[in-house]
Amino acid sequence: MTRILKIYTMPFLLALFVIVSLNSCDSGGGSGDESKDQAKSKGQDYDQNLTELDTSLYNSFFGNDELSEDIEQAKKIFHSIPSPLETAMLLKSAGAEYDDVLLNSNDNVERYTSTKSMALNLGIYTTDLSFASLFNYTQTAMDYMKAAKSMAEGLDITDAIDNETLELLEENLNQRDVVMDIISETFLNSSSYLKENKREDVAAIVLVGGWIEGLYLATKLVGDEPIKGNSLVDRILEQKLAFDIVRKVLADNLENENGKQNPDIVSLVTQLQPLKEAFDKVKVTTTEAKSVQGANQVSTIMSKTTVEVEPKDFEQIKVVVDQIRTSFIQ
Amino acid sequence: MRRTYHLIALLIVITFISFDASAQCKGFAKKMCKPELTPYIHDGNYHAALLLEGEEADLYKTFYSGQEYRLAVCGGAELPDIEFKVYDAAKNLLYDNTKDNNSRVWDFKMQSSQQLKIEIKVPVSPKPAEEPMEGCVSIMFGFKDTGE
Numbered sequence: 001m002t003r004i005l006k007i008y009t010m011p012f013l014l015a016l017f018v019i020v021s022l023n024s025c026d027s028g029g030g031s032g033d034e035s036k037d038q039a040k041s042k043g044q045d046y047d048q049n050l051t052e053l054d055t056s057l058y059n060s061f062f063g064n065d066e067l068s069e070d071i072e073q074a075k076k077i078f079h080s081i082p083s084p085l086e087t088a089m090l091l092k093s094a095g096a097e098y099d100d101v102l103l104n105s106n107d108n109v110e111r112y113t114s115t116k117s118m119a120l121n122l123g124i125y126t127t128d129l130s131f132a133s134l135f136n137y138t139q140t141a142m143d144y145m146k147a148a149k150s151m152a153e154g155l156d157i158t159d160a161i162d163n164e165t166l167e168l169l170e171e172n173l174n175q176r177d178v179v180m181d182i183i184s185e186t187f188l189n190s191s192s193y194l195k196e197n198k199r200e201d202v203a204a205i206v207l208v209g210g211w212i213e214g215l216y217l218a219t220k221l222v223g224d225e226p227i228k229g230n231s232l233v234d235r236i237l238e239q240k241l242a243f244d245i246v247r248k249v250l251a252d253n254l255e256n257e258n259g260k261q262n263p264d265i266v267s268l269v270t271q272l273q274p275l276k277e278a279f280d281k282v283k284v285t286t287t288e289a290k291s292v293q294g295a296n297q298v299s300t301i302m303s304k305t306t307v308e309v310e311p312k313d314f315e316q317i318k319v320v321v322d323q324i325r326t327s328f329i330q
Numbered sequence: 331m332r333r334t335y336h337l338i339a340l341l342i343v344i345t346f347i348s349f350d351a352s353a354q355c356k357g358f359a360k361k362m363c364k365p366e367l368t369p370y371i372h373d374g375n376y377h378a379a380l381l382l383e384g385e386e387a388d389l390y391k392t393f394y395s396g397q398e399y400r401l402a403v404c405g406g407a408e409l410p411d412i413e414f415k416v417y418d419a420a421k422n423l424l425y426d427n428t429k430d431n432n433s434r435v436w437d438f439k440m441q442s443s444q445q446l447k448i449e450i451k452v453p454v455s456p457k458p459a460e461e462p463m464e465g466c467v468s469i470m471f472g473f474k475d476t477g478e
Contacts, residue, residue, distance in 0.1 A: 180371050286418075
């Protein structure tokens with residue numbers, strides 16, 4: 001009986017071992033991905049030499065009581081950064097006009113070879129794709145879906161955007177609802193793949209890229225219009241609230257399981273620090289909110305938010321966003 | 331020796347099962363939760379985790395003036411109805427689904443932009459069990475297309 005058990009158990013164990021090994025290779029977040037990155041990383045876009053944040057920069061970027069509170073909590077905490085599709089929608093609803101000169105050229109895809117640059121530009125191209133779709137620039141949307149596909153493939157995100165997705169998009173280019181559903185689905189596929197394969201840091205970088213692209217488009221499209229009473233200016237300044245969440249997401253992903261700082265997140269923090277300093281000069285105050293139930297089952301959250309900034313400080317935000325976005329697409 | 335093989339086999343199977351269970355939340359979110367957002371457009375973000383009975387989670391997000399949103403919080407069939415509450419930054423309660431027939435969705439619009447906190451709780455099942463049940467919980471947001 002023992003012998004029979006051995007005969008049957010050995011192949012079973014070997015088969016399981018092979019399956020599990022394949023799984024762990026596929027999951028990507030661990031050493032396999034690191035070595036691939038090392039191979040790709042010669043001359044990559046770390047625009048700072050820092051590999052670890054010093055205390056001063058750490059405290060300046062992350063330090064406040066609210067953040068510490070979250071870290072101390074044992075329960076699961078999610079921080080939700082606006083997705084590329086939501087970012088594009090917010091721009092449009094604030095009165096932005098479409099200008100394809102502002103988009104990151106899809107000829108640049110070959111430039112992006114490191115994990116960080118591919119992740120940033122997956123976010124950037126997805127925001128550009130969403131922006132073009134919302135304004136019914138269908139051929140541009142198609143071209144940018146291909147650029148996003150190229151970035152996703154470079155990041156080994158399998159099946160997020162396949163040829164079937166491109167065909168579906170091509171067949172439905174004139175139906176905006178379907179196009180937006182396709183964009184939403186592909187982004188969900190990418191972000192869920194990364195998060196479920198323990199690559200939350202990469203998922204965070206994708207979101208930061210997409211969010212900065214939205215901010216870049218908004219700051220370019222606002223031009224030299226007066227600040228007061230300009231809804232696009234308000235939308236830009238309100239991003240201080242989203243930036244608080246961006247910082248928390250970066251704090252969540254700064255250290256790996258061994259307590260070592262992730263160099264991609266460190267370099268991103270150094271790139272975003274000037275934006276932190278610029279947003280520090282924006283004052284956002286919100287009155288207490290209350291919820292009022294409407295007749296159509298839609299509640300309204302009633303409150304008043306006031307945003308204050310000096311014109312020179314608003315100009316500084318525009319300059320800083322331009323510099324950050326330029327560094328992302330290089 | 332035989333015992334060692336069994337132990338190794340058991341460990342491998344447990345690893346494999348836990349990997350698979352985690353992957354199930356993606357499918358759960360797409361198939362079971364995303365449809366709850368219709369006719370709103372899903373923003374594309376993915377927030378899901380395996381939670382045990384009695385466990386809690388918080389989500390922070392900025393919502394923008396003039397936008398209309400649908401929030402959907404869904405739990406796997408093995409879990410009791412998920413409870414969720416929405417608070418503003420000053421911790422004022424804005425919505426409690428236990429006072430709304432344990433609804434899985436809440437539709438709302440914002441008069442002004444602000445950060446809100448969504449507090450999620452998997453209640454403990456009234457039926458006693460040897461082990462607390464575990465299942466996927468997904469939080470999704472949809473918005474309305476605000477113009478041609």
